[in-house]
Amino acid sequence: MGFERCPDRADGGDDRCTTPRTGADGDSAAQSAEAVPTVRLEGITVRYGGITALDGVDFQVARGEVRALLGENGAGKSTLGKVIAGAVRPNAGSATVDGHLLDFRPSSAIRAGVRIISQEMSLYPPLSVAENLVTGGFGHRRRLVRWRQAQATAQDHLDQLGLSIDARRKVGELSVAEQQMIEIARALFSGGKIVVLDEPTSALGVAEADRLFAFIRRMSRKGTSFVLITHFLDDVMAHTDSATVLRNGSVAGERRTAKVTKNDLVRLMVGADNRIASVVSGAEFRLQPVPESRPRLRIARVAAPSRITDMSLEVHPGEVVGLFGDIGSGSVELAEAAFGVRQAHSGSVEVDGVAVRSPEHSVRTLESAYIPQDRREALAFPQHAAANVTIAQLHRLLGLRLARSKEFAITSEQLGRLSVKSCDPRTLPGTLSGGNQQKLLFARCLVRPPRLMILVEPTRGMDVGAKDDVVRLIRSSAAEHGTAVLVVSAEPESILAVADRVYVAQQGRIRAHLHDCPASSSTLMTAAHLGETEISA
Template identity: 35%
Template sequence: MTQTTSSTPPRGGGDPVLQTVGVTKSFGGVHALRGVDFELRAGEIHTLVGENGAGKSTLIKVLTGVYTPDEGEVRYAGETVHFRRPSDAQHAGISTIYQEVNLVPLLSVARNIFLGREPRRFGLIDVRAMNRRARELVEELGIDIDVTAELGRLGLGSQQMVALARAMSVDSRVVIMDEPTSSLETKEVETLFRVARGLRDRGVGLVFVSHRLDELWELCDRVTILRDGQWVHTGTMAEMSRLELVSKMLGRDVEEVQAEGATEFGASHRQSEEPALVVSGLDVRNRLHGIDLEVRPGEVVGLAGLLGSGRSETVKAIYGALRAQSGDVTVAGSKVKANSVRGALASGVALLSEDRKAEGIVPDLSVRDNIALAVLPRMSRAGVVSEAKIDRLVDTFMKRLRIKASSPDQKVRELSGGNQQKVLIARWLATEPTVFLLDEPTRGIDVGAKSEVQALIDELAEQGLAVVLISSEMDELVEGADRIVVLHDGHVQAELDSTNLSSSELLTALAGDREMEGSSRE
């Protein structure tokens, strides 16, 4: 294997517990991994980084038995292993927490924690014992959750903490965390980090994947960088600067990355006087209470708030996907049919959901079909779809958004999470919306792809699109939005001008300080 960058970090910590040696994996003739070597030691937290499409998710799936390598081998506790399915890895002592919660929404929290390992009595599931043990686990994590509640009724952040509780319930030697903080609030992230450090101190090896770079230096001991499916670098976090890490991820000189970093994101956009979107008195039972919102063409309005504040509920209600009891939505001066997704689409409203797995991609369809889904009626005449028009449209958006795929016919489930997100953005841009509702558009996206999406949001605003942006990252809202509307318990708490606004001031507003200087209701 040819390695373009060499680094030999000092030995330390425990013995190797999980390794890959020369692992190669291809899909449809496209190499996702090329001869990758990776080593996780007992008692360390090792981060795996790289752009979307670099091979991180594929490597994790090889380690956990989702994929079988085409070449190379996986070693566990010094022995070569052949995991044919995820259950093989789980039984061996490898637990995984995925970015997209992979649990059963219709079952209770307790059933999900012990799924496949339920305590039994006289051959039947001992529900009382299961619930008791589940309560002990969530209390240890500091989570306020009813373990008898149906998992699907909880928010994504709470579901992610349930996934963490499940991983803790197994006596694992390895825990793999794939974007575990993407749906979590600050307090929950602190809890997760405390648990991760505790596992490390007990000799467990942890693989941690996150696109929030600050988290890597706060938590991780070593780093392995992948680029285009190849190993690039392994070293200690303490020896690497942020600039060096990003330059190795992107395959560019440090000076080039430094120059690109100086480019301003989120400069004030030119805005029309007449609003493109007007929301008046929007009420959703037990969730939203009299939400008022205006967005002008060429304006990016951020929605900020803690978990449960009503951010996602607001955009879903605007889009008609969440039933509102009262309130009006107007687009370009015309009233949108209430509680109708079809009516919202016809009026020029598009919604990019935060949960691309459950509410976005159709995994077994191709990239082409996923992009074209929302515009098929426009691409047909007398019930006959124009394949040529679809091909031109798909080609345009694949190039514009730099979607990495072997061809438009590749299954979208085979793409990285970031490229799946780009496919969804392309789908809704193809509808030529007047208002674009973006719920966590950069969640789970690497540094390079995140910059591309942020630049695209700026470009769309410059072209006159009205954008509503939801993000859990304070910097993204402060830098990317012209105004920020702060929600608290389903109410509009404050409206902030992002000019000269700091992330700490926004955080103060999120914490509920109504007297914060510079905030006002409108």
């Protein structure tokens, strides 16, 4: 997908264009090429105390356009999305929707058809899918609900999205991926015509993401505009019309995705090459041979409900091993088994020859650390950053109580190492970006370097620069402290940037083991589908 060709400019200007390409079915509302964009922001400036989050930003989205909003953590992406939704009032600037001036209030944005879906979901787990969908369309109006009819309407809406989810099911019974899909369905069901999506595919597998984007494209052809805040550049290249890149609160550039490469976008975001950027641009990395030392983590012929059929792998001291697999591959479940969260039906899981029994056993006896795929499971949001960073090591630091000054000193040191922006020991996690919340969990792991570190999607929700910071920390932890690290991810670039060796999982089995050979992102994707057992020099 892309744009129709704009007239050549005699002034040598850039290649920006705001008219989306008409869909194959010819029903795009954008084919009228209206002079006024659906959304136009001009000179948006947002300051928080002495920090400038946005500095004179101009941004626009045309009717039926799918526009990506890219940038590093702290670049201002989420803030700009909240400005569009009326959740943040700027210090300067103006915004219009369909030519009508907005007053930067949520109620005004909602009436204009703006909907925002944040990274943290706002569904009601005890209610059914139908109840979540229907109540999302009420706003502040009172209405008599005919629940049988509402349930049928909700089911029809889900069917149109291609979601095989029973509208009668409780939301709390759904997977994280399914809940994310319901969030998006609710926004569309409630009449959203300008939908801001903040990392919508971070919890979705490839097939689910493709289904979501197919629906987004169908809706865009009918006139719905989408702003996609994401770090997944493959999604941007495959499913958007254009991209706006923010850097340090300002617009670094705007590009039509049909005429740009991933590497071009990376350079706009970070201004320089880094390890992640190299993988994104297609570079190969030389994977290492299997060490001759005794494995620290040994998983042998493990089977466990409901997605592990037969998996084996080893991680040695001082090395980083990647486990690449999509949702449903069993990779996440294997990480849970390695930490004792999930019990195996058969096979063995050992750390330095000792069988893993439980998470508490892993932390206290085996000196293991674990970061789950959903950071909300691990963060204590009512507690400040210092409490979140030091909580796992209280029993080793100073018993059950830790002097506030020492707690703050430890936290400040870790936050500095991780380059966590706009955060001090007193900051509440809920005020941080998703990427900085993830860094808090890393800080917790690194207070006292563990013998084994198990990381599930450690760079999810992070920009390219922040991902590179985390990659360097993981590798330095392994090299300096001899920590054995298992990294589980569905992002091939994240795996290749950090791993010495790579296992590839699919359908509950280890499909390939890549070592002592060159590998690129395409190597991992090919291995996942062809399933070669050993790939080495």
